[in-house]
Amino acid sequence: xxxxxxxxxxxxxxxxxxxxxLFSKLSAQTxxxxxxxxxxxxxxxxxxxxxxxxxxxRTLSKRLFHPYILVRLGAVQLARTRASATxxxxxxxxxQRFTIPLAHPVPEIxxxxxxxxxxxxILHTKRIGMALVPLxxxxxxxxxxxxxxxxxxxxxxxxxxxxxxxxxxxxxILLEGISDNYETRGSYFPLRRGGDVTLYQDAHAGKEGTxxxxxxxxxxxxxxxxxxxxxxxxxxxxxxxxxxxxxxxYVKTKLVREPTTRPVPGGSETLGELLKKKASEGVKVVLLxxxxxxxxxxxxxxxxxxxxxxxxxxxxxxxxxSLVNCLLVPRLERSVLVPRLARCVLxxxxxxxVVYTHHQKCVIVDTEDHGDNRKITAFLGGLDLCDGRYDxxxxxxxxxxHTVFANDYSNPSLKKGENGPRQPWHDLHCKIEGQGAYxxxxxxxxxxxxxxxxxKVRKLxxxxxxxxxxxxxxxxxxxPLIASPFTTVSNDHHKQWHVQIFRSIDSESQEGFPIxxxxxxEQNKLVIDRSIQMAYVHAIRSAQHFIYIENQYFIxxxxxxxxxRDAGADNLIPIELALKIxxxxxxxxxxxxxxxxxxxxxxxxxxxxxxNILYWQRLTMQMMYKIVAEEIKSTGLVDAHPTxxxxxxxxxxxxxxxxxxxxxxxxxxxxxxxxxxxxxxKGMIVxxxxxxxxxxxxxxxxxxxxxxxEIAMGAYQPHHTWPKKKEHPRGQVYGYRNxxxxxxxxxxxxxxxxxxxxxxxxxxxxxxxxxxxxxxxxEFTRPLQGHILKYPMEVDVDGNVKPLAGxxxxxxxxxxxxxxxxxxxxxxxxxxxSSDVHSSRSESWIERVLVSDTETSSYDPNCGEQEVSSNPMxxxxxxxxxxxxxxxxxxxxxxPTDVVNLDNRGDQKTEITDRTxxxxxxx
Numbered sequence: 001x002x003x004x005x006x007x008x009x010x011x012x013x014x015x016x017x018x019x020x021x022l023f024s025k026l027s028a029q030t031x032x033x034x035x036x037x038x039x040x041x042x043x044x045x046x047x048x049x050x051x052x053x054x055x056x057x058r059t060l061s062k063r064l065f066h067p068y069i070l071v072r073l074g075a076v077q078l079a080r081t082r083a084s085a086t087x088x089x090x091x092x093x094x095x096q097r098f099t100i101p102l103a104h105p106v107p108e109i110x111x112x113x114x115x116x117x118x119x120x121x122i123l124h125t126k127r128i129g130m131a132l133v134p135l136x137x138x139x140x141x142x143x144x145x146x147x148x149x150x151x152x153x154x155x156x157x158x159x160x161x162x163x164x165x166x167x168x169x170x171x172x173i174l175l176e177g178i179s180d181n182y183e184t185r186g187s188y189f190p191l192r193r194g195g196d197v198t199l200y201q202d203a204h205a206g207k208e209g210t211x212x213x214x215x216x217x218x219x220x221x222x223x224x225x226x227x228x229x230x231x232x233x234x235x236x237x238x239x240x241x242x243x244x245x246x247x248x249x250y251v252k253t254k255l256v257r258e259p260t261t262r263p264v265p266g267g268s269e270t271l272g273e274l275l276k277k278k279a280s281e282g283v284k285v286v287l288l289x290x291x292x293x294x295x296x297x298x299x300x301x302x303x304x305x306x307x308x309x310x311x312x313x314x315x316x317x318x319x320x321x322s323l324v325n326c327l328l329v330p331r332l333e334r335s336v337l338v339p340r341l342a343r344c345v346l347x348x349x350x351x352x353x354v355v356y357t358h359h360q361k362c363v364i365v366d367t368e369d370h371g372d373n374r375k376i377t378a379f380l381g382g383l384d385l386c387d388g389r390y391d392x393x394x395x396x397x398x399x400x401x402h403t404v405f406a407n408d409y410s411n412p413s414l415k416k417g418e419n420g421p422r423q424p425w426h427d428l429h430c431k432i433e434g435q436g437a438y439x440x441x442x443x444x445x446x447x448x449x450x451x452x453x454x455x456k457v458r459k460l461x462x463x464x465x466x467x468x469x470x471x472x473x474x475x476x477x478x479x480p481l482i483a484s485p486f487t488t489v490s491n492d493h494h495k496q497w498h499v500q501i502f503r504s505i506d507s508e509s510q511e512g513f514p515i516x517x518x519x520x521x522e523q524n525k526l527v528i529d530r531s532i533q534m535a536y537v538h539a540i541r542s543a544q545h546f547i548y549i550e551n552q553y554f555i556x557x558x559x560x561x562x563x564x565r566d567a568g569a570d571n572l573i574p575i576e577l578a579l580k581i582x583x584x585x586x587x588x589x590x591x592x593x594x595x596x597x598x599x600x601x602x603x604x605x606x607x608x609x610x611x612n613i614l615y616w617q618r619l620t621m622q623m624m625y626k627i628v629a630e631e632i633k634s635t636g637l638v639d640a641h642p643t644x645x646x647x648x649x650x651x652x653x654x655x656x657x658x659x660x661x662x663x664x665x666x667x668x669x670x671x672x673x674x675x676x677x678x679x680x681x682k683g684m685i686v687x688x689x690x691x692x693x694x695x696x697x698x699x700x701x702x703x704x705x706x707x708x709x710e711i712a713m714g715a716y717q718p719h720h721t722w723p724k725k726k727e728h729p730r731g732q733v734y735g736y737r738n739x740x741x742x743x744x745x746x747x748x749x750x751x752x753x754x755x756x757x758x759x760x761x762x763x764x765x766x767x768x769x770x771x772x773x774x775x776x777x778x779e780f781t782r783p784l785q786g787h788i789l790k791y792p793m794e795v796d797v798d799g800n801v802k803p804l805a806g807x808x809x810x811x812x813x814x815x816x817x818x819x820x821x822x823x824x825x826x827x828x829x830x831x832x833x834s835s836d837v838h839s840s841r842s843e844s845w846i847e848r849v850l851v852s853d854t855e856t857s858s859y860d861p862n863c864g865e866q867e868v869s870s871n872p873m874x875x876x877x878x879x880x881x882x883x884x885x886x887x888x889x890x891x892x893x894x895x896p897t898d899v900v901n902l903d904n905r906g907d908q909k910t911e912i913t914d915r916t917x918x919x920x921x922x923x
Contacts, residue, residue, distance in 0.1 A: 037105045040139075041579050044100040046071070047162035048081050050093040051117065052147075054128060055155045067092055067128060069159070070116040073104055075566045076559045083120045099186065101537050103575045105560045111135060115159060117150055128152070131159045141165050168541055177544040178689040180718035182498075184538045187531040188513075189442075189501040194489050195434025197497045197715050199691070199736040200227035201743060202427060203383055204258055206392040212748050214738040215730075217720065218494065222735025227429045228255040228390065229264050231379055234365045235274055236266030238283050240374055240482060241474045242275065243364040243444045245288045247357055248310035250386035251275075251318045257390060257404045271385055272318050279323035284474050288447055289315055290358040291328035311386065325472045329451045331356040331709070332508055358509070359708040361385075361695050364441050366482055367433075374482045378440035380711055381429030381693055382552075382682045388425060393743040395424035395653045395677045395787060411675070412603050413813055420670040423602075424653055424677040428550060428693050432713060435485040436499030438476075443503065443711060445473060446510035453511075494719050494731075502531040504696055504703060504710035530705030532696045532712045533571055536684065539714065540576040543591075543686045544722065546756040547577065548737055550596045550681035553697040554617055554648075561619040562626065564821075569616060571703040578624040581645045582631035592645060592756045594764065596744070597791070599650040599676035605815030614819025621648065621793065622801045629799030642799050644758055648791040649768050651677035651744060652775050654784055668812035674775055675812075677787050682712070688734040688755075690716040728753065746786030765790070772804075776811050792817050 048069050066083040078100050084092030112132035119126045129152040137144065143164045150157040168174050183191040205211065205224040214222040232255040235242055251272025256264045266274045279285040295306025295313045306312065312328050319326040362380045369375040383389050388410030398421060401409065411423040432440060476482050489496040507513055507527040540547065557575035558567040577593050584591035597617075601610045628642040654674035669675050682702075683693040694712020696702040702710050718724065720731025728734075737755075742748050745767055751760040768790040774781065775789055792807045803817040810817060 037107050039579065040073070040102045040104050040106055040135075042102055042168055043166045044078070044098070044102055044138075045164040045166060046079065046100060047097045048079075048094045048115070049160040049162060050091065050095065051150065051157060051159040052091045053155075053157045054090045054092070054117065054150070055152060055157065056090055066120050068118050068120050069094065070118055071098075071100075072114045072116065073102070074106065074110050074559070076104060076570060078102075101534070101572060103537075103557070103572050103579055106135065113138060113163075115148070115161065117157075117159070129157065131161070133161065133163065138163055138165055141167065174538075174541050176723060177542050178539075178687055178716055178721050179723045180498075180721055182542065182690065182716060182721075184500060184502070184531065184535045184714065187500065187502060187534065188529050189439045189503075189531075191498055191500045192435035192439065192485075193496075193498050193718075194486075194491060195432060195436050195497045195499045195715075196489055196495065197433075197499060197713075197732070198225050198230070198431040199693075199732065200225060200230075200381070200429040200431070201736070201740055202392055202425070203228045203390045203429075204392045206394060207258065208261075210393055211739055212742050214735045214742070214748065216732070216735050217725075217730040222732065222739055224739060225431075227379075227383065229260065229267070230431060231363055232256055232264055232266050232274070234367055234377060234379070235278065235363070237367065238278060238365040240283060240366040240479060241364070242278055242283055242285045243288075243362070243441070243473075244275075244286070244385070245358070245360045245362045245444060245447070246384050246386070247290050247359050247361065248308075248312070248384045248386040249287060249289050249315050250311045251315055252407070253385050253387060254390075254408075255385075258392070272315075275324050276319070276322050284472065285324045286444075286448065286472050287315070287319070287324065287326040288358070288444070288451060289326065289328050291330040293330060293354055327448075327451055329358055329447075331358060333451075333453075356701065356707045357709075358447075359695050359702070360443075360447075360711040362440055362444065362711060364437070364444055369483055372481065375433065376437045376441050376476075376482065376485075378432045378437040379429065380432070380440060380695070380713060382427040382680050382695060383429045388423070389427065389680075391425040391427075395426065395651070397421035397424065397653055397655050397673060397675055398658075399655065413600075413605060413675075414667055414669060420667045421655075421673065421675040423675060424651075426550075426651060426677050426679050426681060428681040428683040430693055430713065430715075432499055432715075434489070434497070434499065436501055436713060436715075438485040439501040440711070440713075441476070442512075443501070443505075443510070446512040447505075447709075448473060449511040450509055495717070496719065497715050497717055497732075499713055499715045500535070502535045502692075502694070502712045502714060503529050504532045504705045504708065505529050506706040508706075509709050526706060528705040530703065532694065532710055533573070533703040533705070535692055535712065535714050536573050536698075536703075537576055539684065539686050539690055539692055540573070540580055542690075543580055545590075545687045545728075546592045546594070547580070547687075548594045548685040548740075548755070549698075550679055550683050550740070551698045552598060552680050552682065553601070553613070553699040553702075554595060554597050555613070555620050555699045556703070557620065557623060558616075560623050560627075562622055564616075564619060567616065569620075569700045571698070571700055573698050573703070574620050574624055575627070577646070578627040581628050585628070585631045585635050585637065585640075585645065588635065588637075590756045590758065592647075592761050594647055594649070594755070596649045596651065596679055596681070596788075598679045599652065599789070599791075600810055600813075600815060602678055605810050605813045608820075611816060611820040614815075614817070615821050616819070618793070618801060618818045622799070625795050625799035625801055627799075629797065641797055642795050643765065644761060647761065647765060647768075648793065649744075649764075650789050650791050651679055651787040652771075652784070652789045653677055653787055654775055654780060656780050656783070672778075672812060673780070685733060685737045687722060687729075688737055689721045689729050689731075690714065691733050691736065742786075744786045744788040746784070764788070776807065 048071075051067070054067065066085065066089065068083045069081040070077060071079040079098045081094045081096045084094055086093045112134055115131040115133065117128040117130065119128050129150040131148040131150050133144070133148055141164075143162070145160075145162045147158040147160050150159055201224070204226050211224055216222055249271070251270060253271040255271060256267030260267070269277070275285050275287075289312050290310065292306035292308045292310050292312050294308065295310070305314075316326050316328050360380075361382065361384050362378060363385070364376065364378045366374040367377040387408050390405070390408060396405075401422060405422055409422055411420055413423065414420045474482070506529070513527045513529070554574065556569050556571040556573050558569040559565050560575050561567070581591055581593060601613050603610055624646060625642045628646055632640045632642065652674065654672070657673065682696055683691065685691050692712060692714045694710060696710035696712055701707040716733065717731040720729040720733070722729060738748055738752055741752055745764065749763060751757060751763050754760060767785055768788045771784045771786070771788060772790045772792070774784055790804075792804045792810070793801050794804050795801055801818075808817055809815060
C-alpha cells in the first residue's frame, strides 16, 4: 500500500542527514557481518508443496486471503510463489518448484533459510508467520522432505518443503567445460544443432586490411564480414517477409556508406525508403518499435520528440500511408495499466509503462536456399538501426565527419554542436541461419500477437488499412516456398554451429508461454523468462581457462557488496566471475577475466544519474577484487596480485591535428582531439569455444526478466571445443576474439593464443597503461596502439579499488571516476510516497523508509542510464535522460503479481561450498 508517512514531513536536508547517518551505521554493521562469511555456490532445488493449519482469521480487517510464500536468504529474496488458488485458505496448496542458482555470501550470523507466509490482501500485504530451515541441514546435500513449523503467536501451523542442493564440484558437466553437448537446460528454446553463425564487430568492419589476418585451425583464415551491408543485402533480396524489432528504428539511417568492391543491393537508399519499396513489391514488412511514452503526437500533425530521442513517432508517421506495418509498443499496454490504477498499485506498473523498454534488436528475413526455396535468417545483437550507431574498427573522431558520417553526428556527452569529436561506437552483432533463426522468428511472432491484443489497436488498423493485424505476418507453416527448420550444416563439417536462443521477457510482452494449467488458475499471473542470466551463469561456471566480456554496463551481485547490500542489483554475473577466479586460484590453476566497458555511461558524466551508475559499478568491482585478493592470501600465493586474474578496460581514441583543423575549440575534447569509444557491446567469450551475444546489458533491468525485454544467442562449434581438440580450439570464436583484440590492441601477438597466461595478461595491461598515458597527455606524441585503455581505477594487493592518482575525474568532461551515491533522489522525487509491502509492523519505520530494501525499494540502482539516443540537437537536456531508466535514474519495484519462472523448469546443476572447507571460503 502506498501511504504518506511521517518522514514525508521531514525537510529534505534533514532527511539526507538521517540517511547518511543510517547508511554509515549499516555499512559498519555490514563489515562486521562479512567477517567469517562463507559462500553458498550452487543450485537450490526447491519445491514448496503445501501448508496446514494456518490461522482462521475471521474479522473483516484481518481476513485471510490467498497466501503466498517468500523465500529469503539473509536480505536476498530468492523466490516467490504464486498465491494459493485453493478454496481451503487454512490449508493452501502451491506445489511449485524452483531451481535457484546461488552464489551468495552467508555471514556466520545467518543460520536459516527463511520462508515467509504472506497474506495476499489487495491493499496491504501482511506476514502471517515464517518457517526456518537450518542452513546446515541444507548444506549437507541430503534431500529434505519435511514439514517445518510456521512460527506464529499462540497457534501451530506448518509448511511442507522439499529441498536439495546440487554442488558444482560434483557436476561432471560443468567440470568438462564447453563440450560438444553443451546446453543451458531449462530454457524456453532448446539447443539447435547444425546451424551457421556469422559474427560481426561494429556496423562495418572496414575495408580489407583494416584488421590483421587471424589464422584458424586447418590453415583457414577468419573472415571479417560487414554487418550493415549484409543486412541491407538481405533486406533487398527478401521475397516473403522482413520483420524488425528495435529500441529505436530511424528511417533516415543509411546502411551502406563506405566505398565497396561490388555494388550492394539497396545500398543507395535510406532504411525507410528500402522498407517501403520492399512492401510495395509484396513483401510483408512488419516493425515492432518501442513506444517511448514521452513522445506524443500533437495537433496539426506536429510531433513532440520524446526524452529518449528514439524517433518512434517519426518512424510511425513515415510509414503511416504505406504498406509497411509499423507498431509502436509500450513496455506495458495502457489497457493493462489502467485497471491496475484502480487496484492502488500504480507506481510498480507505471514503471513498466514509463521506465522500462523493449530492448531487443532483431532483423528477420527470408533468404535464398536450395533451388527456389527460401529459409529464415535472423540478425541480432547490440546494434539498433538508428543514428549514431554506424562505425568501423578505426573509430574515427574527425576524419570523414562530413562524408561517411554526414548528417549522423552524435556525441551526447558534449553540450556544443558539431565542432567537437563525434562519439565513436563499438558494438557486437551476429547473423543466425538454421533452426536457431526460426526461434528468433518465433519470438517476434509471440511479441506481435501480444501487441495486437489491444482491441483499440485492432480496430484502428482495420479501419486504416482494411485488414486484421493477424494477417500481417506470413504463415510459415503454410508457405510453400519457405522451408521448415532444418540442419544447415552437416554434423561432420568443421563449420557446424550449435545455437541456443535466450531471452529476458515476461508474459506481459508476449503470447505463448507453455504454462501448466494448474499454475494459471488465478488471474494476473506474470510468467518470466530470464534465461539470458541463466546462460551467463552456466557459461561462467563451465569456464576452464579464461573469460572475455564486452558490455555497456557492469553492475550486479549487490548482496555481496561491501556496503548497500540491499540495493537490489541481485544478478549473479559479477560474483560468479569472482568465485570462478577464486576456485582456480585455490586449485593453483591459471585463469583470467578481461572486461571491457565504456569509460563512463553515455551522457553528461557529471549528472547524478551517471555518477550513481559509476558508484554502483565501483562497488561491483570492489566486491570482485576483494574475493580474489582474499583467496590469493588464503592460498598463500605470495607474489600474486588480483590484477593477475581480473582486469577492467575501456576504449578511447586520439587524433593528431591536420591542416583543416579549426583553431577554435568549444570543448576540452575538441582541444585535445580525444574521446572515449563508446562500448555498447553485450557479449561474452568463454575459452575461445563459446560465445554469448545479444541485446542484454549486465545489470538488473536486462537480467531480471520482467523489466526490459531482451534477446541473445549462445553458440559454439562442436568440432572446436577443448574436449574435442584436446588443446586450445581455434575455430570461429577464437578468430572473432582475436579480431576484436586486434581492433582494441592494434595488433596480434603470440601470447594471444593463450589468453589465460600471465604473460598475456601483463602484455594487455602494459598496452592499456601506456595508451592511457598517451591519451591523457597534454601533447599528442604518437597514436595509440589500438584503442584499449586502462580503466582509470587502481587495485591494491588487498583488493581495494580507487581512482588512478591524478585522474580522479574523467579527462576533458569531468565527473568523479568512482561515482557518487545518489540515494536521496528517491526521497526527493517520491517524498510523498513510501511502500509498506509485506513488512512487519515491528520493523523500524525509519529503516523501511530510508533503507532501499528489496521488498520496499522504489529506487533501481541497477541500471540507470542505458542508452542516450544520438540526436545532435538534444544538447544539455539529453544528457539527463536515459533509455532504460527515467530521469535521474529512477525506477520502481517489481510488480506485485504472482510469478512463475520459466527458467526454473530445468535441471541445471551447480555447486555449493559449505563450512567444511577450512582452507578456503570459496568453492
